Amino acid sequence: MAERISDQVEAILLDIEGTTTPVDFVFGVLFPFARDQAERFLQAHGQEAAVQADLALLRQEYEADRVQGLDLPDWQGDEPTAAVAYIQYLIGCDRKSIGLKSLQGKLWNQGYADGSLQSQIYPDVYPAFKRWKAAGKALFIFSSGSIQAQKLLFAHTDQGDLTTWLSGYFDTTTGPKKEAESYQKIASTIGLPPEQILFISDIAAELQAAQAAGMKTLFSYRPGNPSKDAESFPLIENFDTI
Known part of the structure; x- marks a missing residue:
């Protein structure tokens, strides 16, 4: 069986919009x-x-x-x-x-x-969380939405409360998502070398910044995402093979 990219890292860092959650929900x-x-x-x-x-x-x-x-x-x-x-x-x-x-x-x-909102996530996200955690991976979120908003989104999904699977959250108070320094700070906070972290996003410019910081990267293409231009990054359409 071919090695999964998740086998090469100790932590997985995820974008939200277009990666775990439909763009249209946002x-x-x-x-x-x-x-x-x-x-x-x-x-x-x-x-x-x-x-x-x-x-x-x-x-x-x-x-x-x-x-x-x-x-x-x-x-x-x-x-x-x-x-x-x-x-x-x-x-x-x-x-x-x-x-x-x-x-x-x-x-x-x-x-x-008050029940007016319930978050949507892609159906492969929860199984991936369980699989990655069972393999000993730490899971983190990096989104332009505030940390409070991130926690709310994963606490109130259509598949239940997923916050127990997540080890931490980062927002733009750490730094802009298109700057390598932000990912260096995240790696330092997590306590791992950048090359031991996989970042997944639907924005190539964010992946370029993470790659410049030393992280492994994957481009997320989901239905409804505005761009399928992965540039030089490996493209995935779900988490099933990661």
């Missing part, structure tokens, strides 16, 4: 939920310290955008709900914003708690 369910619920959420929770911290980050981002001359919605006044139009603007352009991602995590927490 863009067709999670993003619209955050967009539509933002005003109501800020009316109820906008004065909480954690939400105020997110809004402060977003205000800094807004001012930086203004300096660049971007065509922005108005953000006038100090009321939390004054930020809604800018939040919706960022969601619409899928900005990898730390403040936005943190706030989205809080919005989604409410949705998961």
Whole structure:
């Protein structure tokens, strides 16, 4: 039997969107939920310290955008709900914003708690988690979504709570996903040489950064993913052979 690439590593690092979870769930369910619920959420929770911290980050981002001359919605006044139009603007352009991602995590927490949301994962993900863990592999997530959002997604899947299979989570507070230094930091945090970690993503630029850091890499092509251009990376269509 041919050796699986997972046999060559001690840890597996996974992207979410287009890798473990359909792109359409993110863009067709999670993003619209955050967009539509933002005003109501800020009316109820906008004065909480954690939400105020997110809004402060977003205000800094807004001012930086203004300096660049971007065509922005108005953000006038100090009321939390004054930020809604800018939040919706960022969601619409899928900005990898730390403040936005943190706030989205809080919005989604409410949705998961009241049953409005249930995460979707591909059917081969849970069996792969079990197989990899049985083989002694440590499993980690690296996503542009906040760590809170990652934990919520895997805790409320259509196949049950999968957080018990995961050893840790990384988001863009570690660094951008398209920079090699981020993957070097992840390897250091995990406590393994980069060559002992396999990173799987549907974005070639992320794989290039991980490869530059020394990690092994696979390109994930799933139904509905925007690109099948794996460039020079081995392409997989599910986790069954890994």
